[in-house]
Amino acid sequence: MDAAVKPAEAAPVTPGGLMAPPPRRARLSPINRRRWQNFKANRRGFYSLWLFLFLFLISLFAEFIANDKPFLVEYDGKYYVPALFTYAETTFGGDFETAADYRDPYLQKLIAARAAYMLWPPIRYSYDTYNRDLPTPAPSKPTWLLTEDQCRPVAEKIGGSTCRDLEWNWLGTDDQGRDVVARLIYGFRISVLFGLSLTLISSIIGIAAGAVQGYFGGWIDLLFQRFIEIWTSVPSLYLLLIISSVLVPGFFVLLGILLLFSWVSLVGLVRAEFLRGRNFEYIQAARALGVSNRTIMFRHLLPNAMVATMTYLPFIVSSSVITLTALDFLGFGLPPGSPSLGELVAQSKGNLQAWWLGLTAFLTIAIMLSLLVFAGEAVRDAFDPRKTFR
């Protein structure tokens, strides 16, 4: 945080004769080093953060984990990357100019005839892949819970005899025959990305607004505060319903709409920090040096306000995730067909007999939010100056 505020020119220049600076360990100021120690001391939060980052990182590569396209095909001595590029069926000797469907047994046979190999992701379904050979009507149970009787017809179709020979749906399928694991990975990614971007943009706006109000005070503050009071009293859900009936809701439209109301959450906090901070003596000292308002706000006041802000951020991320999930559940969120946790919750409500849907949705959301809240608690403790060691 400090590193971002500190301008690059602060890096010491050492021409001959001058004392060389002591090596800066990872450019962390002592106060930040103490915070890092504090953060690590909270084992639960520390591991939660790493686990969350690990899951997030994995979900970023969702295309290489759950996809209905192989990520590498060697065909006729040439290499193809279907996971990233679209190839026509004719490339592999098919009949149509349409995009190749690699799950089609006919095409698979064609490729297998001339290909050295075809590298598949561990899960051969994407979030929108319909499993056409379901042993039971959709929603279908996880494959490991099926009886051999249920499996046999489908297995025989692909030349096997038992459930082992099937393409497994580890967590079953939803009511349209799509693999739940695949939808979960993509849904997790979109939720977290949405949460992060909403938090990032709304904090930038909120901090800027709060900073201006707190620093200048007076009429600017008064007018802005009244505006925010009016703004927050607008019933946002109704407005959302109206807007989403006019605009086609997509990722960015939703982001924009939610942004309209979420930026106010940090304003009060930052404003209070700036109001407090602008009377510090070192602010007066900077003013006496002739430092401009903007520099004072960025260099001297913002780092102070950031402490309070940082402790809030993880909780804002989790509340953004919840908001998106809720909208998806109600059907006002991402367009139909997109992988989303809210949609999974809605499906489990519609198919109460398919308990694996509800359980999966519940566990995913509960674990994700718990990880975020635990990490958030650790961040809050780390930034608490009065925290003592026991």
Next chain:
Amino acid sequence: MTSVAAASPLLSVRDLSVAFRHATGENLAVDRISFDIRKGETLALVGESGSGKSVTALSVMKLLPYPAARHPSGAILFNGTNLLDLGENAIRRVRGANITIIFQEPMTSLNPLHTIERQITEILLLHRRGTGATRARVIELLSQVGIPDPQSRLASYPHQLSGGQRQRVMIAMALANEPDLLIADEPTTALDVTVQAQILTLLKELQSRLGMAMLFITHDLGIVRKIAERVCVMKDGKIVEHGEVERVFAQPQHPYTRELLAAEPKPDPAPPNPTAPVILATDDLKVWFPIRRGLLRRTVGHIKAVDGINIEIRKGETLGVVGESGSGKTTLGLAVLRLISSQGPIVFMGQGLQGLKFKAMRPIRRDMQIVFQDPYGSLSPRMSVSDIIEEGLWVHHPDMAAPERERRVIQALNDVGLAAESRFRYPHEFSGGQRQRIAVARAVVLEPTFVVLDEPTSALDMLIQAQIVALLRALQKRRDLTYMFISHDLRVVAALASRVVVMRHGKVVEEGAAADLFARQQSPYTRALFAAAFNLETAGEDATAQ
């Protein structure tokens, strides 16, 4: 029984150590100290901040943050019982009844949400079963500590009282159960000199009347001489010297005590020079804060923080501005630097400053700088020393090459007596005195002609004060600086100022050459101020009464 009690000391601290646990280990705040207090006696504990004197006082009351703090050795015998062995319930019966404490900060020691009566009554009820006649006792206590018209003050809240009155209420609370031992932890440090003198007189008087013992903690040797019979000098958690006050002051044994006694800043001000060019002049300068009332926020009156001040500072001089808190001296300093708005012309080096825009002021700011009182608050905790000092260079010499800028920073650090390597460290790694040196370096790196020093020594220990005063004087000589020195501490003003202005309620009470003013004061207010500051006497109490 009484003869035994008289012979053995009331409080006997034996071999006491206090250690604090923290992230990386333990540090020893108090290291095997021993002292006795007899009945009715005053023992002073002197030392600079961090020497462990407050920790000692708090361990007598068992008020330290246990278990982060612990006592590796020692015993505290009070009337023969070891307080360190007592459990929480037993020690609570001692606290507030047999041993009481007054803290330094009267602003935060009282609960702002409770009336005076309630706070004192609470103490009475906690230690006495009977509830009868408590109000009469509260009134008696309040009149004992010299609160005028105690009957009507009962329903007052702390914010309705002045700092001195709050400290009196604290004393009343401490005396409520007629303790055997009163611990006073720097009870006057946060108060004005005239109020300080009154409180000390009051404590002395009450002590002799009630026959209690007192453990008086202070960093001010003047107070020790005035109030205590015996003194212990503490340094780095150890008692380096103890004895009768007269003996210690007359023949100090330990080098540290000698150093402390010699620490009073020597008067050696820059001589007034009536022929030098005028650097700064104001004419009828006013800072009035409007009081707005009602729906339309109409101005119904003004708080006249600075009310028609004419000053004139010549090159190379130091103008001392003296006054109690609330007299408007800091406001005056901020106004002449145009850090707050004011009316009336300010002429700085021949140029009128009033009405200049922020941008137009900027080139002038290079020549006028300020050093603040609180070395902890005036340095941004998130910037390295080098960043702090070179900030002004960035503003005023944006094109300066990096090596040149670094040379100037090192030069400024050397000028204030700090090593060049310290520029890579952060303010919290420095002591109060070192921080104040950094603040001075920030001011002088721009090579200004005029520096406002706003109580630069008030937050510092005596020894450090003397060092900073010497530093300021040396800098003034070397760089031909002009100072406006704002302080309530007349001893420091005497050491630096060539001319002195005494302020009260935003107006100048008296002014003149420092030598004349210190020799002979004209107005009764100034006389009272000087008596309080130099002799801790309450001469002319009516002159200082509000």
